[in-house]
Amino acid sequence: MMRYWIGGAAMALAAGALPAPAQAGEILDRVKERGTVRCAVFDDQPGLATLGSDGSWVGFDVDYCRAFAAAIFGDPEKAEIVKMNFAQSFPALQSGEVDVANMAITYTLGRDAEQGYDFVGPTLYNGMGFMVHKELGITRAEQLDGATICLTAGTLLDAYLSDWFGARNMTYQVVAVEQSTQRYQMYEAGRCDVVTTELPLLAARRSRMQNPDAHVILEETFIKSHMGPLIVETDPQWSNVMRWTHYALINAEEYGISQANIDEVAKSTQAPDVRRFLGLEEGLGAKIGLHDGFAADIVRAVGNYNDIWERNFGMSSALKLPRGMNALAQDGGLQWAPTWR
Known part of the structure; x- marks a missing residue:
């Protein structure tokens, strides 16, 4: 079972301070010496990270941590889960208390630069x-003209909504709340027509309502959000390990390789690109400090990207979210990976 603990020492660092410089390979060496990769995750966020009925962690962000562990050690159980809140994760990364923050953090210019x-x-x-x-019978966002929205008034979200509705010559009325969590309670009680936040979090909230089927999440979105695990940028080798773990999940789906069929594919395939991907020839893992079969170990541990999506967000899960933008580029979505060579 994956180990987990509650972080705390890193809270002494200022969240805005820059990480100390690291030598290339320093973080990977530290992780290998410790014998685990430490991942910060949200506590009890359905779809992203929750404790299952058997006491083990499950969720999209947990699966990514298990994928990192499989890439580095060949063993997904070397994932060490550290439950934290959003504010704790930044100083924890800076101090080295955790190696990666798997908390669906939004990519912004400020955080990057x-x-x-x-x-x-x-x-x-x-x-x-x-x-x-x-x-209400609403199926498209354009039907929300005149709707009431439970909202913490005066926030940036209020400004974004004002821009979105105004650009379409539509109006809305705010049902003001003092705390963000109250808006879901008031919405479920019928005090407003609409509640809004990022799609996975909406789906998580819906899954915990008294009658989830009585609520519909519209397909349209506003305010784009690019999310993913966060690491310090001072160690390029560590960045490569993390990034190519993600690409392995995407590539596996593009090749049609899943957790269910990988052993069969490995025995039968003669395709050079697939054999490279599986580490059967022209080993590439050493280029980033990993073993040649790291991509195959990832897929055996957690499956491909679609496997992860379906069990945590997909129609067979409690959240029932369509892939949408997260479909493969070849299927009309945005997910794709560079050439495996």
């Missing part, structure tokens, strides 16, 4: 969405 962080992915292409009461 000023705060010394690097982003993996995007593992999730996302955006702010609308959830409405099914009984």
Whole structure:
């Protein structure tokens, strides 16, 4: 079972301070010496990270941590889960208390250029969405003219909504709340027509409502959001390990290789690109400090990107989110990976 603990020592560091410079390979060496990769995750966020009924961690961000562990050690159980809140994750990265923050953190210019962080992915292409009461019969965002929205008034989200509605000559009315969590309670009680936040979080909230089927998440989004694991940018080798773990998940799906069929494919394939991917020839792992079969170990541990999506967000999960923007580029989405060579 994956180990997990609650971080705390890193809170002494200022969240805006730049990470100390690191030599290339320093973080990977530290992780290998420790024998685990430490990942910060949200505590009890359905779809992203929750404790399962058997006491083990499950979720999209947890699966990515297990993929990192499989890439480095060949063993997904070498993932060490550290539950934290959003504010704790930044100083924890800076101090080295954790190696990666798997918390669906939004990629922004400031975090990239000023705060010394690097982003993996995007593992999730996302955006702010609308959830409405099914009984209203609303199926498109353009039907929200005149709607009431439970909202913490005066926030940046209020400004974004004003821009979105104004650009379409539409109006909305704010049902003001003092705390963000209250808006979901008021929405479920019928005090407003609409509640809004990022799509996976909306789906998580819906899954915990008294009657999830009574609520519809519209397909349209506003305010684009590129999300993914966060690492310090001072060690290029570590960035490569994290990034190519993500690409391995995407490439596996592009090749049609899943957790269910990887052993069969490995025995039968004669395709040079697939054999390179699986580490059967022209080993590439050493280029980034990993073993040649690291991509195959990732797929055996957690599957491909679609496997991860379906069990955590997809129609067979409690959240029931369509792939949407996160479909492969060849299927009309945005997820793709560079050449495996």
